[in-house]
Amino acid sequence: MKISRSFLLLPVLALAASGLSQAAGKINVVTATQDLAALAAEVGGDHISVEAIAKGYQDPHFVEPKPSFLLKLQRADLLAVVGLQLEIGWLPPLVTQSGNSKIQVGAGGYLDISQFCQILEIPTGQVTRAMGDVHPLGNPHYWLDPENGRRIAKAFQNKFSEMRPSDAAYFAQRYADFDQRLAAAEKRWEAAMAPYRGRKVVTYHRSLPNFCERFGLVVVDYIEPRPGIPPTPAHTLEVINTMKRDNIKLILVEPYFDLRTPNSIAQATGGTVAVMLPSVGGVKEVTNYFELFDYDINLLTSAFAKVK
Amino acid sequence: MLKGIRIPVFALVLATFGSLAAAAQSSAELLARFKAMEDRIKALEAEVQELKGQQAATTAALTAAAPATPTPAPAVALAETATSQTPQALGGAGPAAAKVLNPDIAVIGDFLGAAGNGTSRPTPALEMHESEVAFQAILDPYARADFFLTFGEHGVDLEEGFLTFPALPGHLELRVGKMRAAFGKVNTLHNHVLPWADRPLMTQNLVGGEDGIDDAGLALSRIFAGPKDTFFEGTAQLFHGEVENLFHAYRRSDVSTVDHLRAYRDITESTNLDLGVSYSRGHSVWSPAVIDQLYGVDATVRWKPLRRSIYHSFVGRSEFTWSRLDFPGRTFTPFGYYVSGDYQFARRWFLGGRFDRSERLGNWFTVDGDIFGTPDLSDLSLHQDTGGSLVLTYWPSEFSQIRGQLRRTLYGGSQTANELLFQFQFSIGAHGAHPF
Numbered sequence: 001m002k003i004s005r006s007f008l009l010l011p012v013l014a015l016a017a018s019g020l021s022q023a024a025g026k027i028n029v030v031t032a033t034q035d036l037a038a039l040a041a042e043v044g045g046d047h048i049s050v051e052a053i054a055k056g057y058q059d060p061h062f063v064e065p066k067p068s069f070l071l072k073l074q075r076a077d078l079l080a081v082v083g084l085q086l087e088i089g090w091l092p093p094l095v096t097q098s099g100n101s102k103i104q105v106g107a108g109g110y111l112d113i114s115q116f117c118q119i120l121e122i123p124t125g126q127v128t129r130a131m132g133d134v135h136p137l138g139n140p141h142y143w144l145d146p147e148n149g150r151r152i153a154k155a156f157q158n159k160f161s162e163m164r165p166s167d168a169a170y171f172a173q174r175y176a177d178f179d180q181r182l183a184a185a186e187k188r189w190e191a192a193m194a195p196y197r198g199r200k201v202v203t204y205h206r207s208l209p210n211f212c213e214r215f216g217l218v219v220v221d222y223i224e225p226r227p228g229i230p231p232t233p234a235h236t237l238e239v240i241n242t243m244k245r246d247n248i249k250l251i252l253v254e255p256y257f258d259l260r261t262p263n264s265i266a267q268a269t270g271g272t273v274a275v276m277l278p279s280v281g282g283v284k285e286v287t288n289y290f291e292l293f294d295y296d297i298n299l300l301t302s303a304f305a306k307v308k
Numbered sequence: 309m310l311k312g313i314r315i316p317v318f319a320l321v322l323a324t325f326g327s328l329a330a331a332a333q334s335s336a337e338l339l340a341r342f343k344a345m346e347d348r349i350k351a352l353e354a355e356v357q358e359l360k361g362q363q364a365a366t367t368a369a370l371t372a373a374a375p376a377t378p379t380p381a382p383a384v385a386l387a388e389t390a391t392s393q394t395p396q397a398l399g400g401a402g403p404a405a406a407k408v409l410n411p412d413i414a415v416i417g418d419f420l421g422a423a424g425n426g427t428s429r430p431t432p433a434l435e436m437h438e439s440e441v442a443f444q445a446i447l448d449p450y451a452r453a454d455f456f457l458t459f460g461e462h463g464v465d466l467e468e469g470f471l472t473f474p475a476l477p478g479h480l481e482l483r484v485g486k487m488r489a490a491f492g493k494v495n496t497l498h499n500h501v502l503p504w505a506d507r508p509l510m511t512q513n514l515v516g517g518e519d520g521i522d523d524a525g526l527a528l529s530r531i532f533a534g535p536k537d538t539f540f541e542g543t544a545q546l547f548h549g550e551v552e553n554l555f556h557a558y559r560r561s562d563v564s565t566v567d568h569l570r571a572y573r574d575i576t577e578s579t580n581l582d583l584g585v586s587y588s589r590g591h592s593v594w595s596p597a598v599i600d601q602l603y604g605v606d607a608t609v610r611w612k613p614l615r616r617s618i619y620h621s622f623v624g625r626s627e628f629t630w631s632r633l634d635f636p637g638r639t640f641t642p643f644g645y646y647v648s649g650d651y652q653f654a655r656r657w658f659l660g661g662r663f664d665r666s667e668r669l670g671n672w673f674t675v676d677g678d679i680f681g682t683p684d685l686s687d688l689s690l691h692q693d694t695g696g697s698l699v700l701t702y703w704p705s706e707f708s709q710i711r712g713q714l715r716r717t718l719y720g721g722s723q724t725a726n727e728l729l730f731q732f733q734f735s736i737g738a739h740g741a742h743p744f
Binding site for chain 2: 057058064066067071088095098101104105107228230257258
């Protein structure tokens with residue numbers, strides 16, 4: 001009789017244990033980019049597991065929607081996307097094919113981070129493809145302003161707390177700690193960039209408007225004649241003339257673009273090219289959001305010091 | 309001994325009563341606090357209502373006063389009100405906002421030209437080969453819908469039109485409608501994403517011609533992880549059984565089926581391997597008594613260095629298809645394959661090559677979508693076609709491409725065609741991404 005009761009109890013205990021372990025398990029987060037993954041990790045700590053699809057050193061507009069990503073998405077509790085059509089060329093079929101109801105567009109596990117951030121370069125008036133590969137909803141490279149980084153972290157805190165109310169205090173404490181460290185880092189970054197406020201630069205693509213606005217750099221021209229359109233000889237000549245006229249000495253290039261055109265422009269103008277990281281993971285040693293800004297600001301201050 | 313035990317027991321009882329009394333007291337305190345909070349909330353609600361009433365009265369007074377005497381005073385008051393309160397969006401959105409619910413619409417033009425000696429199988433010198441119109445949208449929280457209409461010089465056709473339920477229980481995906489079947493790789497691709505201006509001889513001779521296996525039906529698929537995180541996808545499809553040049557549904561029950569198993573693995577960050585096996589079965593166009601079975605194997609290797617993914621890539625593809633047709637007393641097993649490679653050597657430039665070989669049953673065939681001859685039961689013999697192509701593609705932008713293809717084909721071992729195909733493709737609108 002005792003044995004039979006034990007047998008009856010065992011499955012119940014097993015079920016309860018599995019339920020408890022599930023409840024206490026980590027939130028499985030997949031993000032479109034490594035920047036979002038880094039910020040999710042800041043807030044989620046060891047209560048989440050997080051993986052990014054696009055690497056920090058690849059062009060986030062052109063990611064191959066590989067089936068191996070589908071396995072990650074199939075297991076995800078939360079999918080965080082940059083939005084503003086940055087991932088339009090690769091993410092939608094992955095989401096549909098994942099077979100995961102939690103992360104479909106509109107479901108509770110689909111989080112478009114752009115809705116929480118300050119977005120720049122929202123086109124006004126008519127938008128056509130004659131303007132290049134323009135983003136009609138605004139520039140999606142918004143995470144390069146620490147204030148938006150703070151907003152993103154807050155969005156993750158709220159989302160994680162909604163998904164796991166029992167851990168809300170933990171996420172709140174992690175966010176408060178991140179906020180404090182970010183505030184301290186911002187003072188350091190602002191101080192380092194203060195001597196260069198108002199300096200004019202040329203960038204390859206429109207990846208840096210939030211960064212430049214925040215730290216007071218003025219982007220005068222782009223190596224691309226239009227967003228997504230490769231450099232043409234005529235436009236390259238225009239950039240050279242602009243740089244000479246305005247005495248611009250610094251060209252900022254993302255790590256996934258070819259350096260031949262920027263280098264030839266720099267040679268013609270006596271300027272220099274700096275490969276600036278738009279994302280966490282752009283180089284091996286940049287593994288979190290703070291290191292991204294440390295790297296870029298060190299790079300810029302060294303470059304400005306070099307070109308005077 | 310007993311006395312010694314009684315004392316701690318008594319103390320324990322006292323302590324228990326004590327804690328119970330304390331608990332009762334704290335409960336009473338809590339109730340009192342709740343009551344106080346409830347009263348406070350009610351008071352705040354009353355205040356909010358009062359403020360709302362005052363605001364409405366002020367607005368009404370200003371509205372009434374404004375047309376008669378537009379003095380500066382109300383304007384100042386309004387400005388003060390606006391600055392002292394959080395900006396509030398009033399009213400709904402404009403009529404344009406309703407359009408956000410329209411599906412994504414795209415049109416893709418495909419202009420094809422040909423020069424050279426096409427022997428007895430002429431591809432038109434110049435033709436607007438196909439224009440694809442796509443409508444794609446999320447239908448509701450449970451499904452999405454995709455429509456692809458093709459406008460050719462011979463009329464309009466529904467290339468695909470299906471409903472997808474992406475998140476069924478058990479991670480299953482169900483697709484209902486007309487769709488390209490999951491037989492191999494090329495059969496699933498729309499014309500505008502092919503790496504060539506035409507389709508391989510294998511497709512033309514064995515897998516339903518240019519449209520391929522494209523039929524109305526149901527498709528159930530599921531993805532799952534294999535050993536070492538190898539990706540697997542299993543697909544089972546049931547179709548009406550009507551595929552031009554291939555299957556024919558003589559009766560309602562003459563349905564056709566397609567099954568596909570795909571395995572994918574990242575070899576390195578930049579390189580991956582995609583393998584598949586396919587099977588299809590249906591009633592042959594030759595005769596109601598003949599069952600046509602297709603067996604396929606496909607392999608794709610891709611290389612794309614992530615840091616320079618927009619400048620360099622390579623895709624090697626190959627497909628092998630065996631057909632088995634059981635005629636009364638005779639069985640035919642025509643076989644076909646192609647091997648191709650495409651190398652992207654600059655941001656806008658691609659160079660590729662393809663070798664083709666395929667048998668066909670009888671002396672009827674399709675070339676670039678046009679059918680020549682008809683199935684003739686008196687001519688049951690296998691003919692072999694062999695071809696080779698060299699392809700150069702240029703992308704002025706993401707939304708247009710210009711392609712030239714030198715094609716040499718030996719039809720049936722006797723007729724040789726040397727042709728130059730040239731193609732302009734262009735896309736307008738918001739065309740959704742294609743699956744990998």
